[in-house]
Amino acid sequence: MNPFADRERALFELERRIAELRTASADQPVVIASEIATLEAKYQEVLHDVYGSPTPWQKVHIARHPNRPTALEYIAAFDRFDELHGDRAYRDDQAVVGGLGLLRGRAVMAIGQQRGRDTKENLRRNFGMVAPEGYRKVQRLAHLATRFGVPMVTFVDTKGADPGIGSEERAQSEAIAQCLVAFTDATVPIVAVIIGEGGSGGALALAIADRVIMLENSTYSVASPEGCAAILWADATKAEEAASHLKLTAQDLLRFGIVDEIVPEPLGGANRDPATVVARVLDRVDAALSDLDRYASPTLLSARYEKYRRIGSSKRDSSPAGKR
Amino acid sequence: MPMPEWLHVRRAKDEERNTAQWSKCPECGEMLYRRDLAANLWVCSRCNHHFRMGAYDRISGIVDGDFAEIGADVQVGDPLSWTDRKSYPAKLAGDREKSGLSEGVVCGFGQIGGFEAGLGVMDFHFRGGTMGTVVGERIALLLEEGRSRAVPCIIFTASGGARMEEGMFALMQLAKATAAVTRFVNDGNLLITVLTDPTTGGVSASFAFQADVIVAEPGAMIGFAGRRVIEQTIRQKLPDRFQTAEFLLEKGHIDMVVERRRIKEMLVHLLGYAAKGAARRLHGVRA
Numbered sequence: 001m002n003p004f005a006d007r008e009r010a011l012f013e014l015e016r017r018i019a020e021l022r023t024a025s026a027d028q029p030v031v032i033a034s035e036i037a038t039l040e041a042k043y044q045e046v047l048h049d050v051y052g053s054p055t056p057w058q059k060v061h062i063a064r065h066p067n068r069p070t071a072l073e074y075i076a077a078f079d080r081f082d083e084l085h086g087d088r089a090y091r092d093d094q095a096v097v098g099g100l101g102l103l104r105g106r107a108v109m110a111i112g113q114q115r116g117r118d119t120k121e122n123l124r125r126n127f128g129m130v131a132p133e134g135y136r137k138v139q140r141l142a143h144l145a146t147r148f149g150v151p152m153v154t155f156v157d158t159k160g161a162d163p164g165i166g167s168e169e170r171a172q173s174e175a176i177a178q179c180l181v182a183f184t185d186a187t188v189p190i191v192a193v194i195i196g197e198g199g200s201g202g203a204l205a206l207a208i209a210d211r212v213i214m215l216e217n218s219t220y221s222v223a224s225p226e227g228c229a230a231i232l233w234a235d236a237t238k239a240e241e242a243a244s245h246l247k248l249t250a251q252d253l254l255r256f257g258i259v260d261e262i263v264p265e266p267l268g269g270a271n272r273d274p275a276t277v278v279a280r281v282l283d284r285v286d287a288a289l290s291d292l293d294r295y296a297s298p299t300l301l302s303a304r305y306e307k308y309r310r311i312g313s314s315k316r317d318s319s320p321a322g323k324r
Numbered sequence: 325m326p327m328p329e330w331l332h333v334r335r336a337k338d339e340e341r342n343t344a345q346w347s348k349c350p351e352c353g354e355m356l357y358r359r360d361l362a363a364n365l366w367v368c369s370r371c372n373h374h375f376r377m378g379a380y381d382r383i384s385g386i387v388d389g390d391f392a393e394i395g396a397d398v399q400v401g402d403p404l405s406w407t408d409r410k411s412y413p414a415k416l417a418g419d420r421e422k423s424g425l426s427e428g429v430v431c432g433f434g435q436i437g438g439f440e441a442g443l444g445v446m447d448f449h450f451r452g453g454t455m456g457t458v459v460g461e462r463i464a465l466l467l468e469e470g471r472s473r474a475v476p477c478i479i480f481t482a483s484g485g486a487r488m489e490e491g492m493f494a495l496m497q498l499a500k501a502t503a504a505v506t507r508f509v510n511d512g513n514l515l516i517t518v519l520t521d522p523t524t525g526g527v528s529a530s531f532a533f534q535a536d537v538i539v540a541e542p543g544a545m546i547g548f549a550g551r552r553v554i555e556q557t558i559r560q561k562l563p564d565r566f567q568t569a570e571f572l573l574e575k576g577h578i579d580m581v582v583e584r585r586r587i588k589e590m591l592v593h594l595l596g597y598a599a600k601g602a603a604r605r606l607h608g609v610r611a
């Protein structure tokens with residue numbers, strides 16, 4: 001499944017040998033130092049070979065990497081965070097976390113989809129697939145952000161909204177639809193960061209924003225590649241082909257004007273140096289918020305309207321039938 | 325009532341296209357003469373199954389007479405230059421030919437029971453009613469025009485969700501439609517949706533469920549995730565009633581289930597209540 005699996009093993013093997021030599025180098029420092037240098041050069045070469053120019057399908061796997069920083073890793077780097085729980089009606093959906101916090105001294109409402117970092121956590125957090133009560137928590141926090149007058153920062157990381165029976169019974173469509181309204185209506189600045197996988201309406205529910213920042217290897221698409229292949233060709237195994245059609249990379253979406261900026265990742269993905277990536281992202285969020293601070297709410301709202309109104313506007317001729 | 329010119333032209337084209345005289349009811353298996361079926365608003369005379377209905381047939385049964393279409397000239401794009409088994413423009417051309425429609429929704433203005441209203445009607449026969457940039461753009465134009473005229477808008481939905489071949493541009497139409505709904509509603513205007521078979525994915529997760537009053541046709545499949553996706557996820561078969569209009573009514577997701585032959589009458593009542601309440605209704609919640 002993971003297109004990197006074999007070659008990643010080769011990398012791990014090189015890493016292991018370099019580490020071994022380092023511990024052994026006390027005995028024969030000179031000889032071993034040159035051997036380490038050779039291995040390190042080899043390591044960089046393999047690294048470039050493996051990750052140098054990932055295909056869209058490879059990016060999907062980098063975006064889903066189990067060690068890629070999740071929403072809570074970003075939030076943990078805030079000065080302070082106080083989690084707020086629940087939808088006030090049914091349950092606290094742990095596939096999405098949110099609360100008030102301080103980011104570089106600025107009060108913000110942070111909301112993020114949270115996938116698990118291991119199997120046990122994944123079960124508790126439903127792999128970051130949010131249920132209706134989770135989206136209702138998000139709506140509540142969006143309204144609360146407006147009540148407090150603090151900007152919203154969202155971390156998007158989901159394959160898509162939860163597709164279970166219970167979610168349908170509790171009106172998943174309505175929950176997402178009203179999230180879209182809550183973000184469209186929020187009178188405070190919104191910055192969304194696509195930190196991993198952004199899948200369909202379930203991702204967009206947290207991503208209507210004044211600035212959309214995307215990590216270099218994150219993906220954002222109308223449906224997951226598996227979902228798209230199932231819809232178009234009734235065959236989820238054609239996901240790789242779907243990934244190449246969907247134009248789901250950060251570079252594609254920047255070109256389309258759907259995201260505003262890309263945060264670079266180390267070679268091989270954010271999982272190879274999470275702390276650096278987290279700091280880099282929070283710097284960009286901070287800069288975006290400082291910029292948005294300059295605008296009064298009515299200006300923000302009309303700019304937000306125009307931005308989404310324009311995306312994918314088709315050319316129109318001037319015949320009276322099309323006049324409005 | 326004389327048949328309006330716009331419909332006369334549409335009907336002639338329809339008759340050339342639909343050479344088959346008979347349709348089989350997918351519910352009860354009855355063979356139905358198409359002309360009778362059309363006269364019965366595409367409802368099976370034996371079992372009351374509601375067939376999927378063409379947009380112009382639907383419009384002619386809802387408006388009093390004239391219908392001034394808007395956004396018909398919004399042009400089809402191919403933002404991703406998509407080609408799989410066929411190119412996307414070739415798929416669109418095929419559906420235009422087959423359905424006689426320029427895209428998946430028809431929007432415009434007319435009188436309904438004497439009340440001026442905006443009307444948008446989606447049609448499943450065009451790429452499964454999927455929402456791409458043209459559908460999003462036409463819905464936004466309808467609501468913007470409805471807002472400037474300060475009249476209620478009614479949207480009939482029929483959709484398999486966002487259109488894959490337009491990728492993220494299709495997903496962004498959820499945001500576009502939401503932006504237009506929000507401005508329209510915040511100004512105090514009334515939005516009614518009528519959910520028809522099927523209403524799923526990006527359309528159900530945006531304007532379909534953002535309306536003030538939500539009506540559905542009997543038996544319509546309505547939900548976020550498709551049935552197949554859920555069955556694959558839970559690895560078991562779903563009960564037949566799951567995601568039907570009646571199921572959603574019972575769960576409290578929609579206001580009412582109304583038979584097709586009663587829908588216009590119901591819309592006129594709803595528009596009537598709004599007209600009577602107009603003086604006290606809050607306008608311009610936020611400019």
Ligand SMILES: [Zn+2]
Nearest residue numbers: 349352368371
């Ligand atoms: Zn029948």
